[in-house]
Amino acid sequence: MRLLAPDCTPVQRAAFERWRDADAAHAAAYREVALLWKLSKAAMQDPALAAAARRALQPEPRARQRRWLIPAFAAGFAALAVAAIVPRWLAPPADPAGITYTTSAGQQRTVTLSDGSSILLDTDSDVVVRYSARTRRVDLLRGQAQFSVQGNHAWPFVVHAGAGTVTAVGTQFQVRLDEQVTEVALLKGKLAIAAQAPGGATQDASLIGGQGLCYDQSGQISPVHNADLQQAKGWTQGQLFVHNWRLAELVAEMNRYSDTKLQLGDPSLQNVRISGVFRTSDQRTLLLLLQQGWAIRARRVSDTQIQLLR
Structure with a gap:
């Protein structure tokens, strides 16, 4: 109301702009109020409501003893009209149809979105993108991705990934979804993370550039x-930097990038450090290095499986 008033001052407008820009939730709240204002204005222009208002303002003289019924009816009709509009406004809008982007084993793909943001999908990954007037939503269903927002x-x-959400404004970050945990690494900017327990309780955290959780x-x-x-930067360039990993971890990571899977044929190899x-x-070079640098040999057991033995 203040912003629409003719005497709204530049100081007041500047204060509003600071408030709106201070938090994405403030901007969302203001958009909701503006939408309700617009809907109420549209309701005022409804022919049925206008006719009811005219009848209420010009009652018939012969029905003077029942004049109260007409404005009461008009008020009730208006209330019903608003009641029909407001629930639709209050109810969360249906999610728009999503666009799915997928990569297969060994494939990486860069997707440029309509707002200029981009997603770099790692191997064997799926995302669904849903942009609406309220939010830019991406569901990471599988794998790993880097987001430049x-x-x-x-x-x-x-x-949205696993049991939580990662909210960004002008950042570059990565999210990886595994069976048990979701990993978040922030390359630059700021992030807000919220994770929800099955019972509904939530935990919140924030990151600045160079941090992860x-x-x-x-x-x-x-x-x-x-x-x-x-x-974090290595996988975007097709490189895997390994610092004292267990061989089981290295095998699991390399298997994400190939249809031919490595298998540890000897349990004692799991804790060999690499x-x-x-x-x-380049799975072939990995196998050559393992056989040259460690007491390991590789044996192909099928077209899609190679076994590692002592």
Whole structure:
């Protein structure tokens, strides 16, 4: 009301702009109020409501003893009209139909979105993108992705993954979805993370550039830690930086990038420690290095399976 008043001052408008820009929730709240104002204005122009108002203002003289019925009817009709409009406004709008983007094993793909943001999908990953007037929503269904987001405080960018959400405004970050945990690494900017337990309780956390965290399916968020930026940037360039990994971890990671899966044929190999830099697309060189540097041999058991033995 104040903004629409003719005597609204520049100081008041500036204060409003500061408030709206301070938080994406403020901007969303203002958009909702503006929408209700617009809907109520449209309701005022409804022919049925206008006719009821005219009847209420010009009652018939012969029905003077029942004049109260006419304005009461008009008021009731208006209330019904508003009651029909307001629930539709209050109810959350249906999610728009999503667009699905997918990569197969060994494939990476960059998707440029309508607002200039982009998603780099890692191997064997799925996302669904749903943009609406209220929010930019992306559902990470499987795998790993890097998000480069164009800033817009009034239009938050929200990634749904596992049991939580990651909300960004003008940032670059990565989200990885595993069976048990979801990992978040922030390359630059700021992030807000919310994780929800099955019972409905939530935990919140925030990150600044260079930090990371993870949360599990129970909604528990880990302490914030320094992200492994070398590892985070490495996979976007097809490289895997391995620092004292267990062989079982290395095999599991390399298997994400190939249809031919490596298998540990000897349980004693699981805890063999490996360090090095490997090309995610070059399984053959990995096998040569393992056989040259460690007491390991590779045996192909089928077209899609190679067994590692002592």
